[in-house]
Amino acid sequence: MPKVLISDKLSPAAIDIFKRRGIDVTVKTGLAPAELREIIGEFDGLAIRSATKVTRELLDAATNLKVIGRAGIGVDNVDVKSATARGVVVMNTPYGNAITTAEHAIGLMFALARELPEASASTKAGKWEKNRFMGVELTGKTLGLIGAGNIGSIVADRALGLKMRVLAYDPYLTEARATTLGVEKADLDTVLARADFITLHTPLTEQTRNILSRESIARTKPGVRIINCARGGLVDEAALYDALKSGHVAGAALDVFEVEPAKESPLFALPNVVCTPHLGAATTEAQENVALQVAEQISDFLLTGAVTNAINMASVSAEDAPRLKPYMELCQLLGSFAGQLTEARQGVIRKVGIEYEGAAAHVNQRPLSAALFAGLLAPMMEGVNMVNAPVFARDHGIELAETVFDRDCEYQTLIRVSVTTDEQTRTVSGTLFGGAKPRLVEVKGIKVEADFGRHMLYVTNRDKPGFIAQCSAILAEKGINIATFHLGRTEKGGDAVCLISIDETLPDDALAAIRALPQVMQATQISF
């Protein structure tokens, strides 16, 4: 039974789902990093929000971990690169808290426009300062969106309902999408110059860090009000402080901070600053949504291999997972076969070609190439799997060329793999016998039908009499039982391949004896 640890405060709905799906679930929140490192090795899955920091050190200790599920959107608390390198899938729940967070941004905009927190504090203090507070109307004002993804789009929709004009800066926003949203697509300078309110809705990346820098804040319209419900680090807090003090910025509402938890900040002393402690996603509805989603996604992955909302891997729907399973197995075996042949020759792989024909041409091929790379690279690298194999391949400069043939095919399905090293190109093809059982059908362009046995001997030889008898005699002498024996050749007397499935591994001296046979050009032991 797979084991999952919930290490942040998640709705109890998640626990129910894990239990219902047959997952052994443990809840331990508020653990110190060392305490978490101590226990993480037991778990196959980890469910988190933003409090748990999934560092390289934690991942080093997470020897069984297969999946990290973030109940929420931002994964900046996860070292995704290290997780990928260790073959751990990282998933989030990209939509579950989007409405709630957009509502928080709108709420903060109202709070700024009418100085609600200050007015509330003053009233509760018995001051009744009716003449101190004079707000601004939102109707007819311009809202500048920086980032028009899931949350930004919802904010735009609500702002349009408030009769605001919405300008959006997002390099990935198309004109067509802007029209659908009812917003005006603009460059950053235009948003800065024209917006009465600016609201940020981008992830924190190298491009967005300090997107509201001292210089860009200086270019904003005097009297602008700024809302950040996305990530600390998007706004230069020191520059914001100076602009608020000078009055150039009339107000700022911050849900997120450069350093969290934000226990102290010069900004806290300013009356025109509204702060909340990273509450963007904090509603019952949103927390229920993300908890349910993350628990289902983690369970699906651990129980069926379905991959949803992964940051570092191609998606495989729950519906597709069982259908793709035999194809993935075939690809992994073909990759492993080709990888072991390449390893035997110590060649550096330069290029991998994958051709899909028949039924394989009509399935989702992205996870298939990942499975193939995992099989191919496993003999050469430790800890390789479907998550990290495509990254390893890219990092090692291995070019991937995929071709899908929509044509009549001799087999119900056919996947052909060619691996090019500095010295040669090796081709192997396989099919799914009966639609499910992986079978080799071609090696080096020579037809030879064989199941993938646990231990196999692959021989290339010249098609001359005596080879089968001599090879069998060597195996018999070592007491090695032959399970299956398959032959193929280009033509009578030409190049031949032989695939022998044996019941155990071949001792080195037997392999050497087979290699020494006069007809043999290459003999390699393959294990799956």
Ligand SMILES: NC(=O)c1ccc[n+]([C@@H]2O[C@H](COP(=O)([O-])OP(=O)(O)OC[C@H]3O[C@@H](n4cnc5c(N)ncnc54)[C@H](O)[C@@H]3O)[C@@H](O)[C@H]2O)c1
């Ligand atoms: N405060 C909270 O509690 C809370 C809750 C949920 C999400 N968030 C954060 O809100 C942010 C947005 O979430 P989302 O779900 O809308 O993400 P999203 O991925 O749907 O949208 C992000 C948008 O930013 C745009 N973008 C990327 N680089 C940009 C750049 N350089 N300039 C302008 N736009 C750029 C992208 O094109 C995309 O449209 C994330 O950082 C997320 O972590 C915070």
Ligand SMILES: O=C(O)[C@H](O)COP(=O)(O)O
């Ligand atoms: O990225 C997110 O989803 C938000 O920052 C919410 O984070 P939280 O779930 O830890 O509050």
